[in-house]
Amino acid sequence: MALRTGDQYKEGQAKIKHNVYINGKKIENLEDNPNTKTVLDATAKVFDLGMEPQYNEIMNVASPLLGEKVSRNVHPSRSPKDLEMRAEMGLLCSQKLGTCNYRCVGCDTIHGTASVTYEMDQKLGTDYHKRFIEWLKYIQKNDLAVSGGVMDVKGPRDLRPGEGDPDHYVRVVEKRSDGVVLRGAKMHQSGAIGADETLVIPGVATIKGEEPYAVACAVKNSQKGITYISQYNAMSAEREFIDDNSKLGNPQYGQRETCLMVFDNVFVPNERVFMCGETDYAHMLLLRFAKQHRMTCGGVCKAGFMDLIIGGTQILAEYLGLDKAPIIRQQITEMVKVREISYGCAIAAAYKGEEEPKDSGFCLPNDALGNAAKLNTCDGFWEVMKWAGDIAGGLVVTMPSEKELENPVTGPLVEKYLKVRVSAKDRMRMTKFLQNWVAGLHGVGTWHGAGPRQNQMIMLYRDTDFEAKKQMAKELAGLKD
Numbered sequence: 001m002a003l004r005t006g007d008q009y010k011e012g013q014a015k016i017k018h019n020v021y022i023n024g025k026k027i028e029n030l031e032d033n034p035n036t037k038t039v040l041d042a043t044a045k046v047f048d049l050g051m052e053p054q055y056n057e058i059m060n061v062a063s064p065l066l067g068e069k070v071s072r073n074v075h076p077s078r079s080p081k082d083l084e085m086r087a088e089m090g091l092l093c094s095q096k097l098g099t100c101n102y103r104c105v106g107c108d109t110i111h112g113t114a115s116v117t118y119e120m121d122q123k124l125g126t127d128y129h130k131r132f133i134e135w136l137k138y139i140q141k142n143d144l145a146v147s148g149g150v151m152d153v154k155g156p157r158d159l160r161p162g163e164g165d166p167d168h169y170v171r172v173v174e175k176r177s178d179g180v181v182l183r184g185a186k187m188h189q190s191g192a193i194g195a196d197e198t199l200v201i202p203g204v205a206t207i208k209g210e211e212p213y214a215v216a217c218a219v220k221n222s223q224k225g226i227t228y229i230s231q232y233n234a235m236s237a238e239r240e241f242i243d244d245n246s247k248l249g250n251p252q253y254g255q256r257e258t259c260l261m262v263f264d265n266v267f268v269p270n271e272r273v274f275m276c277g278e279t280d281y282a283h284m285l286l287l288r289f290a291k292q293h294r295m296t297c298g299g300v301c302k303a304g305f306m307d308l309i310i311g312g313t314q315i316l317a318e319y320l321g322l323d324k325a326p327i328i329r330q331q332i333t334e335m336v337k338v339r340e341i342s343y344g345c346a347i348a349a350a351y352k353g354e355e356e357p358k359d360s361g362f363c364l365p366n367d368a369l370g371n372a373a374k375l376n377t378c379d380g381f382w383e384v385m386k387w388a389g390d391i392a393g394g395l396v397v398t399m400p401s402e403k404e405l406e407n408p409v410t411g412p413l414v415e416k417y418l419k420v421r422v423s424a425k426d427r428m429r430m431t432k433f434l435q436n437w438v439a440g441l442h443g444v445g446t447w448h449g450a451g452p453r454q455n456q457m458i459m460l461y462r463d464t465d466f467e468a469k470k471q472m473a474k475e476l477a478g479l480k481d
């Protein structure tokens with residue numbers, strides 16, 4: 001069974017006794033809560049996309065490990081073409097969901113871990129890669145949803161791991177003959193509550209003396225000692241209290257659901273441990289994961305989100321009779337420009353991807369282009385939100401509830417006064433859709449997902465060959481060394 005349907009994924013989730021808390025209450029079945037349910041629905045949709053023949057090449061791939069078709073979400077890319085399809089999968093999922101593909105971070109931690117464990121086995125004589133590949137075969141065979149546990153809670157940012165509360169970075173607290181015991185917490189975990197497994201990798205570039213924090217391993221959903229504390233905000237409350245989801249901005253798939261994932265003495269058997277104490281390689285794993293994730297989460301994924309914002313804005317411009325105005329066309333073109341740059345840089349990062357490390361068979365994107373994609377997204381997404389809010393008008397934040405339309409007193413008034421070229425109902429529906437994008441969680445979410453701006457700036461500066469550029473300038477200017 002190398003490919004599951006959305007229903008089969010949900011059947012698997014129904015067998016898990018979830019240890020999830022939201023708004024102070026415990027949830028054992030994610031279907032029972034309107035917010036946690038969106039994670040199941042969105043993830044199920046990703047599984048179902050894999051069943052649609054027109055998306056087969058994007059969503060699925062022949063696995064060299066199994067010799068059969070598997071989901072691309074659990075396949076480490078082996079060529080630039082593979083990377084390109086990985087990028088297209090990110091774009092497609094964003095366009096179809098309007099929220100996270102909750103298998104995305106897991107896919108990118110799989111890329112980083114495949115590449116780094118290969119190198120560790122070659123250079124250190126460990127068997128981490130063999131273990132990882134065995135685990136990956138099991139994941140592929142059963143088509144499991146994997147989330148990616150990278151970001152530690154960190155505590156005060158000016159302290160190294162262990163300098164403050166030692167549990168602020170996930171660490172090994174005990175090594176046993178048959179495995180390790182983990183403690184700590186990962187933060188902002190996209191869709192981890194609805195994943196079958198989480199691939200945990202270091203969230204910090206460790207240095208000598210920080211060996212307990214250099215840990216990578218796989219854990220099962222809600223296994224003993226793991227607690228998930230879901231995010232909760234005004235949009236969560238709105239979904240909880242509304243009696244008709246169709247009046248929400250993203251009715252079925254909701255906002256991007258994350259959680260605090262706490263590890264309280266979690267035992268991980270050796271066969272699921274892929275790094276334990278190798279501080280130099282923890283750094284390498286974090287960098288290779290980031291290289292992959294900036295192309296996807298930072299680039300194509302947000303290009304897909306921008307497609308939805310641009311589409312919604314164009315519709316409202318037409319409804320409002322603005323679409324022919326040159327200034328409005330210019331603003332929408334600005335939005336398209338930002339979208340195309342993020343998409344273009346991400347696809348170029350895939351095309352320029354290279355095998356890493358040599359002879360491993362695993363391929364990672366070009367770092368500079370991936371960072372450029374994410375940087376453009378960091379800055380540009382706010383621009384896109386700005387123009388969408390500008391064109392749709394103040395109604396994006398001042399709109400009455402669509403439920404007024406059902407009230408015999410206020411309904412006719414709202415219909416009369418909010419109608420434009422189309423009915424008030426259609427205008428309000430699309431305005432609510434845009435509210436979800438421009439007056440919700442997506443600005444900050446997009447900025448920080450795959451790392452805040454400064455991270456990419458540091459990487460771009462560090463990796464740029466300034467000497468080569470200086471030489472070119474000198475040569476043409478006629479300057480001698």
Ligand SMILES: Cc1cc2nc3c(=O)[nH]c(=O)nc-3n(C[C@H](O)[C@H](O)[C@H](O)COP(=O)(O)OP(=O)(O)OC[C@H]3O[C@@H](n4cnc5c(N)ncnc54)[C@H](O)[C@@H]3O)c2cc1C
Nearest residue numbers: 105148149150151157188189190445448449450451452454
């Ligand atoms: C919607 C969303 C989904 C996410 N999904 C996942 C996921 O699935 N898995 C996962 O592991 N993570 C996930 N993340 C985490 C994401 O990678 C982090 O939010 C991001 O890396 C920033 O970390 P932070 O939130 O702790 O902010 P911080 O790192 O605290 O950053 C805040 C500011 O402080 C600056 N800063 C931080 N440290 C220093 C320092 N030492 N010196 C100077 N400046 C500093 C930063 O540059 C930034 O300007 C997600 C985040 C979001 C918002």
